[in-house]
Amino acid sequence: MSESAGDHVRTVVFPVAGHGTHFLPATKASPKAMLPVLDKPLIQYAVEEAVASGAETLIFVTGRTGHAVADHFDRAVELEHRLQRADRQDLLNVTRGTTPPHVRCLFVRQPRPLGLGHAVLCARAAVAGEPFAVVLADDLIAATGGRPALAQLMDAFSWNRQSVVGVQWVADARTTEHGMVSVRARDGRLHNIDAIVEKPASVDSPSNLGVIGRYVFTPAIFDALERTVPGADGQIQLTDGIARLLETETVYAYEYAGERFDCGTRLGYLQATVAYALRRPDLRRQARACLDELRASGRLQSAG
Numbered sequence: 001m002s003e004s005a006g007d008h009v010r011t012v013v014f015p016v017a018g019h020g021t022h023f024l025p026a027t028k029a030s031p032k033a034m035l036p037v038l039d040k041p042l043i044q045y046a047v048e049e050a051v052a053s054g055a056e057t058l059i060f061v062t063g064r065t066g067h068a069v070a071d072h073f074d075r076a077v078e079l080e081h082r083l084q085r086a087d088r089q090d091l092l093n094v095t096r097g098t099t100p101p102h103v104r105c106l107f108v109r110q111p112r113p114l115g116l117g118h119a120v121l122c123a124r125a126a127v128a129g130e131p132f133a134v135v136l137a138d139d140l141i142a143a144t145g146g147r148p149a150l151a152q153l154m155d156a157f158s159w160n161r162q163s164v165v166g167v168q169w170v171a172d173a174r175t176t177e178h179g180m181v182s183v184r185a186r187d188g189r190l191h192n193i194d195a196i197v198e199k200p201a202s203v204d205s206p207s208n209l210g211v212i213g214r215y216v217f218t219p220a221i222f223d224a225l226e227r228t229v230p231g232a233d234g235q236i237q238l239t240d241g242i243a244r245l246l247e248t249e250t251v252y253a254y255e256y257a258g259e260r261f262d263c264g265t266r267l268g269y270l271q272a273t274v275a276y277a278l279r280r281p282d283l284r285r286q287a288r289a290c291l292d293e294l295r296a297s298g299r300l301q302s303a304g
């Protein structure tokens with residue numbers, strides 16, 4: 001199906017108010033989204049994926065420590081002067097390049113941590129009635145087929161102009177970490193969602209398709225979220241909002257291609273760090289040598 005340029009989803013919301021309790025005390029004064037994998041914070045990877053997928057307006061929903069995110073995407077005049085005086089054009093480019101010039105950053109405050117659904121609702125006025133995407137920065141997704149996960153979802157959105165949720169196969173032991181969907185098979189990677197439930201035990205899970213932090217929504221999600229009452233944990237869940245949306249609109253699940261790392265957990269974060277080091281042309285050789293050395297010294301085997 002063809003798509004005119006005007007139809008493209010250009011707005012992406014990044015909820016970054018999450019406490020990141022698994023990482024305390026690292027996340028006491030700075031949000032989880034600012035944790036670096038090698039030399040880039042998670043939110044920078046998320047923004048690069050969004051920009052590579054065609055995003056032009058980035059809306060960050062921040063909490064108490066959100067100034068770190070705002071500062072990261074702002075100019076750093078003093079630092080830039082220092083790098084200029086030191087003739088470090090390479091680092092100057094890196095510092096200035098956190099967002100390209102055509103991209104606009106907006107910051108919205110989530111006054112209280114009332115859940116992911118509430119965070120998305122906080123962006124309502126800034127989204128201004130357009131279809132938009134949501135990216136959770138702690139789901140770090142390496143593009144395996146060249147096309148970023150978000151771009152794949154945006155393509156899927158353009159076929160039907162209905163909301164699309166990114167999903168991947170999830171092991172039984174991990175259904176309690178995801179929104180889980182039941183689907184009717186439709187067309188290759190795209191399925192109609194029948195039902196969605198937040199973090200069920202595996203015996204109660206409708207399938208092994210779990211939601212991973214990429215979504216494209218019609219603006220109707222906002223009315224659905226307004227009608228969503230807080231769940232048992234007192235939070236307004238995005239998953240419950242999607243369940244509401246299903247009452248009025250079709251919602252699709254898309255099994256995107258890509259390698260996902262759960263950087264909301266310490267082990268997922270460790271795995272991401274090693275995997276990204278092994279992928280980076282400037283680090284690959286030394287990273288491999290580091291791992292070989294650890295293995296040869298017996299420290300990997302004897303740990304614990």
Ligand code: G1P
Nearest residue numbers: 139177178179211212213239264
């Ligand atoms: C959130 C959502 C969950 C989704 C997950 C993806 O959970 O609530 O539905 O599957 O992100 O990572 P969280 O990881 O914030 O606990």
